[in-house]
Amino acid sequence: MNKTEKNPQASLIIIGNEILSGRTQDVNLAYLAAELNKVGVTLAEARVIPDVPDTIVETVNELRAKYDYVFTTGGIGPTHDDITSECIARAFGVDYELNAEAHAILLAHYKEGDLNEARLRMARMAKGAQLVENPISKAPGYRIDNVYVMAGVPMIMQGMFQSMKHLLDGGTPTQSRTIGAEVPEGRVAEGLGRVQEEFADVDVGSYPFYRGGVNGTNLVLRSTNEVQLEAATEAVRNILRDMGAVPHEGEFVKPADRKD
């Protein structure tokens, strides 16, 4: 169950053939998820879709109706496969037009003669777009209604998110605690299920690992309720102690790899 469902709910649309072909490893989802936790917004779903106009339009319209916030990454550069902005305009039923403010930013950034037709695409947006600063390479992202349009290049996406996050109306930040142990998941499962039943406001997750011959488990507890979170974490520690295991604070790392 998703225990942070009282917070505003967001979805992410990762747009790009390069992700679905396996060429590019997405890292934007994990970054966005962690940042949204901090401002009290829950990432409830993500979709990875190709550079196909109808698919982009339909996905944007489905998710913007369903979630408080929609974030998109990818497809706002200068090339023929950068079609996100045209699709956002179609999704909202508004004109796809040169944004005067974005145009001015690009004019100021590029040397005379370098702002060619291809680069001008980066200033074409859905009418009504509210720009979001790009501190890395200048061509801006934007917000339209509850949809936040960002670049796919991680460094630029991160810069844009930091520029836009004050626009989000979040709830309570989600905190997490992790306890690692050299105990197989199957041995800790029963006790863990009881902890989950007892602490309804805490999301209790169990993630096995296999490292250097050790078959162990990282136990992750997440909640917007810090009191419940601490109590549930102590209950998990006690389960481990009762079976003779040592609860490690944080993700389990082999003693030999430790820096402390």
Added chain:
Amino acid sequence: MNKTEKNPQASLIIIGNEILSGRTQDVNLAYLAAELNKVGVTLAEARVIPDVPDTIVETVNELRAKYDYVFTTGGIGPTHDDITSECIARAFGVDYELNAEAHAILLAHYKEGDLNEARLRMARMAKGAQLVENPISKAPGYRIDNVYVMAGVPMIMQGMFQSMKHLLDGGTPTQSRTIGAEVPEGRVAEGLGRVQEEFADVDVGSYPFYRGGVNGTNLVLRSTNEVQLEAATEAVRNILRDMGAVPHEGEFVKPADRKD
């Protein structure tokens, strides 16, 4: 556009709160995508969803109707949050039951007394499941109709995929060529758009990079048609040469980092 759409189309459902919380970086999508390319199946969409039963059931039913193949990762372990198999059974409207063959595998694997109730969950599946071998930790994955259910731990997921891939009826493998260049994306965009127009069977992608002060671009061409692929790649090389740049075969790496 997705130029491999004549091949069977697949979707991936990544199930797990740990991905949407940012705790775990998914790497299964990129692995699956690359492996599917080799057997002529196109990964057309991926969804990341939480451990919420209704969401899992609805997503499985939507995607199995829409795509030739559906793959799922995550949620088939021994703990309370491992609910994928119950949801698969609900999605198909069949019993969720102890699979005798899976039960025998677990009985053979665990020492006497170690196969507790939690671990027995790993043998409970949708009625009619056809097992897929897990060469790593034994508890099997399975196929039911066009849905392939795999573990979330990457090493196990990869082992299961290798055990099941002969079940897929693929088309023509997708090949790719990558040309890197120390040219900003905005300068190569116009020529690249012309290449895309000329070679309809080739998917031409452009991915900027910023590395050590170099603002460059990797150009990726993908197709099931090798003749078109080679011709389009040569056209890209010529665009770069015409602007005085050196086409690098493969992803661009700074000369100082090269091993050759």
